[in-house]
Amino acid sequence: MNKAKKLINLSEVSLLKDEDCYKNAELDYLTGCFTFKSFRENAACVMRKKSENNLSYFDIVYLNIERFRFYNEQYGFERGDELLKVLAKKITESFPQRIIARFSNDCFGIFTYDIEVPDAIQKLNASFYEYTLDINMSIKAGVYHYSSADTLDISGAVDCAKLACDSIRKRFDTLYRYYDQELERRQEQVQYIISHIDQAIEENWIKVYYQPVIRTLGREVCGMEALARWDDPQYGILKPSFFIDILEEYHLIHKLDSCIVTKVCEDFYNARESGRPLVPVSFNLSRLDFELCDIVSLIDEAANMYLIPKDLLHIEITESILTENAAYIKDQVERFHKNGYEVWMDDFGSGYSSLNVFKDYHFDVIKIDMLFLKDFSLESQQIIASVVDMAKRIGVRTLAEGVETQEQLDFLRDIGCEKAQGFFIDKPEPYDMMCDHLRNLGYRFEAPELRSYHDDLGQVNFLGTNPLDGYEDLSRSAKFKERKGVPLGIFEFHQESGHFIYTNKEFRDALASIGIYSTDEAELRINDANNPFFQKCRETAESILGTTEEGYIDMVANNCYFMVRARSISSYSEGSAFLVNIQNISENGAVSKKILLDKSLTSLYSMFSLVDTLYLDEDTDVPVYMGANYYIHYGRQSLRAGIKAFAENEIHPDDRNAYLAFMNPDTIKTRLMTTTFESIDAFFRIRIKNDVFEWRQFILARFSDKDQNRVLFCIRTTNAHLTDQTGIQM
Numbered sequence: 001m002n003k004a005k006k007l008i009n010l011s012e013v014s015l016l017k018d019e020d021c022y023k024n025a026e027l028d029y030l031t032g033c034f035t036f037k038s039f040r041e042n043a044a045c046v047m048r049k050k051s052e053n054n055l056s057y058f059d060i061v062y063l064n065i066e067r068f069r070f071y072n073e074q075y076g077f078e079r080g081d082e083l084l085k086v087l088a089k090k091i092t093e094s095f096p097q098r099i100i101a102r103f104s105n106d107c108f109g110i111f112t113y114d115i116e117v118p119d120a121i122q123k124l125n126a127s128f129y130e131y132t133l134d135i136n137m138s139i140k141a142g143v144y145h146y147s148s149a150d151t152l153d154i155s156g157a158v159d160c161a162k163l164a165c166d167s168i169r170k171r172f173d174t175l176y177r178y179y180d181q182e183l184e185r186r187q188e189q190v191q192y193i194i195s196h197i198d199q200a201i202e203e204n205w206i207k208v209y210y211q212p213v214i215r216t217l218g219r220e221v222c223g224m225e226a227l228a229r230w231d232d233p234q235y236g237i238l239k240p241s242f243f244i245d246i247l248e249e250y251h252l253i254h255k256l257d258s259c260i261v262t263k264v265c266e267d268f269y270n271a272r273e274s275g276r277p278l279v280p281v282s283f284n285l286s287r288l289d290f291e292l293c294d295i296v297s298l299i300d301e302a303a304n305m306y307l308i309p310k311d312l313l314h315i316e317i318t319e320s321i322l323t324e325n326a327a328y329i330k331d332q333v334e335r336f337h338k339n340g341y342e343v344w345m346d347d348f349g350s351g352y353s354s355l356n357v358f359k360d361y362h363f364d365v366i367k368i369d370m371l372f373l374k375d376f377s378l379e380s381q382q383i384i385a386s387v388v389d390m391a392k393r394i395g396v397r398t399l400a401e402g403v404e405t406q407e408q409l410d411f412l413r414d415i416g417c418e419k420a421q422g423f424f425i426d427k428p429e430p431y432d433m434m435c436d437h438l439r440n441l442g443y444r445f446e447a448p449e450l451r452s453y454h455d456d457l458g459q460v461n462f463l464g465t466n467p468l469d470g471y472e473d474l475s476r477s478a479k480f481k482e483r484k485g486v487p488l489g490i491f492e493f494h495q496e497s498g499h500f501i502y503t504n505k506e507f508r509d510a511l512a513s514i515g516i517y518s519t520d521e522a523e524l525r526i527n528d529a530n531n532p533f534f535q536k537c538r539e540t541a542e543s544i545l546g547t548t549e550e551g552y553i554d555m556v557a558n559n560c561y562f563m564v565r566a567r568s569i570s571s572y573s574e575g576s577a578f579l580v581n582i583q584n585i586s587e588n589g590a591v592s593k594k595i596l597l598d599k600s601l602t603s604l605y606s607m608f609s610l611v612d613t614l615y616l617d618e619d620t621d622v623p624v625y626m627g628a629n630y631y632i633h634y635g636r637q638s639l640r641a642g643i644k645a646f647a648e649n650e651i652h653p654d655d656r657n658a659y660l661a662f663m664n665p666d667t668i669k670t671r672l673m674t675t676t677f678e679s680i681d682a683f684f685r686i687r688i689k690n691d692v693f694e695w696r697q698f699i700l701a702r703f704s705d706k707d708q709n710r711v712l713f714c715i716r717t718t719n720a721h722l723t724d725q726t727g728i729q730m
């Protein structure tokens, strides 16, 4: 493609009138419009001449096609060029005999007078509309209107028109905007910021404010975010919304960000020296930091200089970083990881969030955008919950930004979003002020040794249908508010006692269904050495601690048979946490409540340590009642396997064969049919604790003559064996 500019051939350019001004004008090779240089010179010339004739109202229009890039991508550059030629022609039709230039790819400039600019733009847009449909392209125009006393040169006017045009980017309902006072103020800001950034850094106007991040489970302060503030001697404290965009636009942002990184490291250093609490700090990077400097090395140098462990520094980047130059950014993200930093994704869900990014990049944490909490609708709650669920499935931790109410914080805790940040906890403040303020509000800083323990707790997914592996999949209601999850709690054991640090509603409901109406009440029982549950909980916890094994406890309380299942989550020097599920078996229909509450059966409880129903044909059992020390549930495996395992683990070795013969499911029916009594019984020694065995009477009884499949199995504490019922002597 010949990109050389050609000199004007006036016969080609029908739009030109005042030939005096256009001698030696340069034209754009593609469209025949003026180049920017010629536009500037000739517009100035025409303006001067017209002014001499008392015409003093002129307009400069800056015109841009939004989303033109996508047209090029879809149809190729050749068709893209054709479209630009069409547009140039249509501009000349809408603005006849005026000065028209192509400034760059899809940006045009128009110098005009004596014309209703809005009408002309509307007309142009209408005539161009048919070309824009499938790509959803649109024309955007910024207009600078010269008034009589205006002395701004053409370049300045083009800048202003461009600013007006840029300000309506992505606003599908707006076609044009005049440069106005608001934009003028913005322009002044821009000038101020770009001409003072170096001074602001040198003279310490740039400050770091910190906003705390807390754990939703224990509310400890587990981190903080460093946010830039510009403490201006003239304007006071300026927020990032005032200067970040400008610094990005003028490619100066890396100066600010490297200054912030150094200040964060300095603050860390001073805090350590003065014995202040230390928690990790996250800070924000811009996409351009990766282009304008070697940001990874820069952060490394600052961390090394102030001896800051890298795991105390977390990098926040937004998704927009990942859209361009993906391979390079991926490399840099990996470099951060390799050097020991966590990399967090900021504002997840704010823009063009795509789950795809999780396939290509690893993020340690995603920060869920505050817009979701702002409108705390059911839909937003569903989205937050789904994001948390998804993140946990792929091993990414979650933090919600913009928490402004207790209700929001409770919700986040409930769904297992592990960290929260927002004005409800505290606003961003200078480091020392923030520490004092948090202490006054009663917050504790997380001790370093608890960090990984709490991280482990945060990984538990309360929303999954299957949080304890192998768990029954309980169907979930389509309506989120009515969702029915698995009853789950996290129980933390300490040396002396234990307590729940989390329970979901389903867990509390399950407790209530067995007559325990609060977690405090449950804790009282678990911590009461006289309660049979006390010992069993501790034994089970000890046996599964640090393993992936699942622990079971079967108990009867308030005439309800229930089962507790537990898994070890994590531990630290003074405590260990377990994920706990509870199921009220009697309520689940496995044992009908009617049977349980039957008066005659209730009287059995006082006589027997265990009452179980064996279903011989189905090779399973359903416990009816278990005394304090009995946790037999054969049917967890098959009945046969259960009997065998019980014989091996719980029956005295000398009694084992006799026990297996007595419990043999293949002969139970025949033996019960041939006995003249309703039942058969025998005595075996059963393990009470470690190597201590005691005699028990084992009874198998018929339910009825008709139902030979169902057999009542009981274990009874008795001294009867001493008078020899089985021939086994002590």
Ligand code: C2E
Residues within 6 Å of the ligand: 211, 226, 227, 228, 239, 240, 241, 244, 253, 256, 257, 260, 283, 284, 285, 286, 316, 346, 347, 370, 401, 402, 403, 404, 421, 422, 423, 424, 428
């Ligand atoms: P961000 O990283 O998402 O930071 C959170 C912003 O939300 C902060 O605004 C914070 O003050 C504000 N915020 C926190 N909690 C709440 C809340 O409960 N409600 C509401 N309405 N807002 C809350 P800030 O400090 O004005 O920063 C705005 C953005 O500027 C930041 O968003 C970040 O993208 C950018 N930024 C801040 N500091 C830096 C920096 O040093 N470098 C770069 N590149 N960007 C920065």
Ligand code: MG
Residues within 6 Å of the ligand: 225, 283, 284, 316, 346
């Ligand atoms: Mg951030």
Ligand code: MG
Residues within 6 Å of the ligand: 346, 347, 367, 369, 401
């Ligand atoms: Mg954010």
